Amino acid sequence: MWQFDPRRHARSLYWRGWGVTQIADEFALHGIVNEKGGPIPRATIETWKQRDRWDEAPSIRKIEDGLEIRLLTLIAKEKKTSADYVEMDALSRQIESLAKVRRYEAPGGHAGDLNDKVANRNAGDRKKAKKNHFTADQAAELKRIFLDGLYDYQHRWWQAKDQRTRMILKSRQIGATYYFAFEALIDAIETGRNQIFLSASKAQAHQFRSYIVSFAKLVGVALTGDPMLITSDLLPAEEAAAELHFLGTNFRTAQGRHGNFxxxxxxxxxxxxxLNKVASGMATHKKWRKTYFSTPSSVAHPAYPYWTGDRRNRRRKKSEQIKIDVSHDALAIGSVGPDRIWRNIVNIVDAEKGGCDLFDVEELRDEYAPDEFANLFMCDFVDDSMSAFRFNDMIACGCDSLVEWTDFNPEAERPYGQRNVWAGYDPQESETGDNAALVIAAPPLQVGGEFRILERHQLRGLDFEQQAEFIKAVLSRYHCTYLGIDAKGVGAGVYQIVAKPGYMPGCTVAKIEYSLELKAQMIMKAQNVVRRGRLKFDTGMLDLVSAFVSIKKTLTTSGRNVTFKAGRGGEDGHADLAWATMHILMNEPLDGKENPKGTMEIIE
Structure with missing residues (x-):
C-alpha cells in the first residue's frame, strides 16, 4: 500500500510552483510531521531541495510526478465511479507514453522505444486482433466497471432497461448522457442489437460517441467508425455486428435503420x-427499446402531451382515455403508466440523495433565480404564456452549427477569420448577485439577414477590472467592430475601461443606459428578429433559450408603466444572456436598413 511521503509531497508542491517557505507553512497548517512526529522546518525542506536537485529535474519528470500522484489518489478511492476509471485509463496511457520518451532519450534509445509497430515489425507472424471486437473477459470487466460506478438513480434506470419505452425527466448535469451511452454499449456487446442516438445537433449526438470510445478503452478496445460496428464473443457466430448510429440533424438518412434508440x-x-415519427419507426419491432430523456422546457413544447399522456387521448372516446399522475411524488422511483410507458423524475435533490456528490445545491440556489433553478434543476416546466418571447419561437431559431456554418470553426485561433463580429455585454450587479454575460454574434451579411450567435459566456464573482480584462481576452480572437455595454452600476466601471482609446482598437463601444422606453424598444426589436427567424444559434445553447423565455411583461413599482423583468428582484433579473444578445440586435435599427441613432452614446 502506498504510504504518504512528506519529502516526495514537498517536491511535488515545489515543482508546481510553491516556494520552500510556502511548503513549510502548508505542512505546519495541516500537521504534517517527520518520522519522529516532530514538525518539518523550512531548513529541512531546503536541504531536500538541494540534495535531490529539484531545480535540475527535467520537465518530463515533473509531469510524470503529477500524473503519478493523481493516479495513486484515484487508485486509493474505495468506491470508484465510471468517470474515475476513464481518468485512470487516460493517466496510465500518458504515463506509459512519457516512459517511452524517457527510454528513447536515454543512451541506446531507438525509434522502437516510441513506436510499438517499429519495435515489433520484425517479429514473427501474429494473429491480428479483430476490429471493434470485445472478448468475453473484456465484456465482463467493462460491465463490472459500469455497474460499480452507478449512483442509486442510475441503478433504477438499469433495472428498467427492458421496458419498451422509458421517459425520464431529469436535472441538468447528473450524468444521464454518460449513463445511457454506457448502457447502450453494454447492450450492443451482449445482445448485438443496434443502438441509435438522436439529438438536435451533430455535436450533441457525438457526445455519446465520445463517451463510448472512452469506455471501450478501459478494457483495451479501440473503437472506430461512424456508424460504428461492434462484435463480441458473447454473440453467435452468425450474428451480424451491432450498429451504433449517432444522428443530429441528419436523422432522415437513418429512416431505414432499426434498433434501440x-x-x-x-x-x-x-x-x-x-423527429419522433422517424424515431418511433426505428423501434417498431417489439425487440427494440425506446428511451427519451431530457431536462424540462415549456408546457407549450409539442413533447409535453406525450409526457402527460394527453397525446394518447386525442381522437379516443372518453371511456378509452387515460389519466397519468406525472407529479414528482408519483414518479420519483419510476412508474409504468396505463400507456405502458415507464416514467421517472430525478431532480438535483434526488441525485444528491442517490450518491451524486458533484454539486453544491445551496450554492446553485444562490446563483440561479428561483424559477430558473426550479426549471433547470428541480424538473419544473416553464409556463411561457406571460413571457415576452414564446418558447417554440425560440427553439425554432436553433440550428446544427457544426453542419450549417461552414465559415465558423470554434476550435480555430480565429474562429470567424477576419470577418466582422458584434458583441453585447450585460455586467454583473453585485447587489443582486446576477451573473454577467458576454455574447458574440456574426451580424447579417445583407439587409434582413441572420444574426448568428457564435459564442456566449457567463461569469460571476469578478470586479469591474476583471470583467473588462475578460471581455478583451475573449474578443481578441475576433475582429469585433461593435460592443454594447449596459453602463449602470458595476457596468459603468467596465464601460470606462473598455471605452478607453486603444483598449479595443477598431471597436465601437456603445454605452447603453436603460430606460423604460429603451427596454421596450430592445424587446420589440428582438421579438421582430425572432419571429422572422433572423436569430440563429446552436441547438445546444439551452441556457440562451431559457434566458429569453424568462423575460416577462410586468408593471413598474408605481403601477403606471409597463416594463420587462426576469427572476430576481433586480431590474433586469437573471436573463443576462438575453439582455446581452439584445445589446447586439439594437445595433441594427428596427427597419434593419439604417445606422442606429439617438438611443445610445457612441464612443470610439
Whole structure:
C-alpha cells in the first residue's frame, strides 16, 4: 500500500510552483510531521531541495510526478465511479507514453522505444486482433466497471432497461448522457442489437460517441467508425455486428435503420413530432427499446402531451382515455403508466440523495433565480404564456452549427477569420448577485439577414477590472467592430475601461443606459428578429433559450408603466444572456436598413 511521503509531497508542491517557505507553512497548517512526529522546518525542506536537485529535474519528470500522484489518489478511492476509471485509463496511457520518451532519450534509445509497430515489425507472424471486437473477459470487466460506478438513480434506470419505452425527466448535469451511452454499449456487446442516438445537433449526438470510445478503452478496445460496428464473443457466430448510429440533424438518412434508440434532450428540439415519427419507426419491432430523456422546457413544447399522456387521448372516446399522475411524488422511483410507458423524475435533490456528490445545491440556489433553478434543476416546466418571447419561437431559431456554418470553426485561433463580429455585454450587479454575460454574434451579411450567435459566456464573482480584462481576452480572437455595454452600476466601471482609446482598437463601444422606453424598444426589436427567424444559434445553447423565455411583461413599482423583468428582484433579473444578445440586435435599427441613432452614446 502506498504510504504518504512528506519529502516526495514537498517536491511535488515545489515543482508546481510553491516556494520552500510556502511548503513549510502548508505542512505546519495541516500537521504534517517527520518520522519522529516532530514538525518539518523550512531548513529541512531546503536541504531536500538541494540534495535531490529539484531545480535540475527535467520537465518530463515533473509531469510524470503529477500524473503519478493523481493516479495513486484515484487508485486509493474505495468506491470508484465510471468517470474515475476513464481518468485512470487516460493517466496510465500518458504515463506509459512519457516512459517511452524517457527510454528513447536515454543512451541506446531507438525509434522502437516510441513506436510499438517499429519495435515489433520484425517479429514473427501474429494473429491480428479483430476490429471493434470485445472478448468475453473484456465484456465482463467493462460491465463490472459500469455497474460499480452507478449512483442509486442510475441503478433504477438499469433495472428498467427492458421496458419498451422509458421517459425520464431529469436535472441538468447528473450524468444521464454518460449513463445511457454506457448502457447502450453494454447492450450492443451482449445482445448485438443496434443502438441509435438522436439529438438536435451533430455535436450533441457525438457526445455519446465520445463517451463510448472512452469506455471501450478501459478494457483495451479501440473503437472506430461512424456508424460504428461492434462484435463480441458473447454473440453467435452468425450474428451480424451491432450498429451504433449517432444522428443530429441528419436523422432522415437513418429512416431505414432499426434498433434501440435514445432521444437526448427531446424537450428542447424543434419539430419534435417529425423527429419522433422517424424515431418511433426505428423501434417498431417489439425487440427494440425506446428511451427519451431530457431536462424540462415549456408546457407549450409539442413533447409535453406525450409526457402527460394527453397525446394518447386525442381522437379516443372518453371511456378509452387515460389519466397519468406525472407529479414528482408519483414518479420519483419510476412508474409504468396505463400507456405502458415507464416514467421517472430525478431532480438535483434526488441525485444528491442517490450518491451524486458533484454539486453544491445551496450554492446553485444562490446563483440561479428561483424559477430558473426550479426549471433547470428541480424538473419544473416553464409556463411561457406571460413571457415576452414564446418558447417554440425560440427553439425554432436553433440550428446544427457544426453542419450549417461552414465559415465558423470554434476550435480555430480565429474562429470567424477576419470577418466582422458584434458583441453585447450585460455586467454583473453585485447587489443582486446576477451573473454577467458576454455574447458574440456574426451580424447579417445583407439587409434582413441572420444574426448568428457564435459564442456566449457567463461569469460571476469578478470586479469591474476583471470583467473588462475578460471581455478583451475573449474578443481578441475576433475582429469585433461593435460592443454594447449596459453602463449602470458595476457596468459603468467596465464601460470606462473598455471605452478607453486603444483598449479595443477598431471597436465601437456603445454605452447603453436603460430606460423604460429603451427596454421596450430592445424587446420589440428582438421579438421582430425572432419571429422572422433572423436569430440563429446552436441547438445546444439551452441556457440562451431559457434566458429569453424568462423575460416577462410586468408593471413598474408605481403601477403606471409597463416594463420587462426576469427572476430576481433586480431590474433586469437573471436573463443576462438575453439582455446581452439584445445589446447586439439594437445595433441594427428596427427597419434593419439604417445606422442606429439617438438611443445610445457612441464612443470610439
Amino acid at each position: 435514445y432521444f437526448d434532450e427531446f424537450f428542447w428540439v424543434h419539430s419534435f413530432e417529425e
